[in-house]
């Protein structure tokens with residue numbers, strides 16, 4: 285019972301990394317999510333001077349990847365966890381405050397002006413957003429006219445309860461669930477890609 289509680293507390297760091305265990309999880313996610321994020325990013329033809337926002341940026345490995353895709357652009361990260369923000373800043377310290385900017389905050393209230401970004405990305409994070417219509421509407425607000433919203437999820441079977449049972453507040457969405465909420469939040473074009481169990485969505489306003 286005690287071990288189950290400890291494990292539950294440890295796994296909660298996937299939703300909002302905190303303390304030393306949070307740092308361990310961020311280190312692991314930077315490595316473990318690279319295949320998914322490389323695959324997801326391959327669905328976009330990147331332009332060198334694009335401005336990009338990665339929401340739920342975690343440990344910042346995906347920011348580093350995007351900085352390579354857009355060598356003349358600016359890349360922003362935002363995460364609800366201060367431990368993630370510190371980790372991501374450290375991971376991208378060479379370009380911090382010149383081409384890379386990382387802030388603490390929630391997707392429900394993005395601290396950016398309208399139409400600021402060419403691309404907004406979200407890797408392995410929408411499961412934890414507590415109000416998807418609000419979050420997607422915020423993303424649409426900060427995206428420029430024909431900008432892209434890229435969502436990547438390793439899990440997309442809502443009937444698979446193993447992880448949601450372990451991590452409080454986690455919800456798994458199917459591709460069709462996400463497509464419907466996107467279209468109700470201002471996205472007109474929504475394309476789904478699948479690889480084994482993984483799902484990638486590219487949406488445009």
Ligand SMILES: C[S@@+](CC[C@H](N)C(=O)[O-])C[C@H]1O[C@@H](n2cnc3c(N)ncnc32)[C@H](O)[C@@H]1O
Nearest residue numbers: 299300313317340342363364365390391407409
């Ligand atoms: C499973 S991690 C994924 C991190 C990173 N995107 C990756 O692929 O390695 C989920 C991240 O989303 C962040 N997050 C959860 N809810 C959020 C919210 N409402 N707004 C912004 N970030 C959030 C968490 O703090 C955590 O760093």
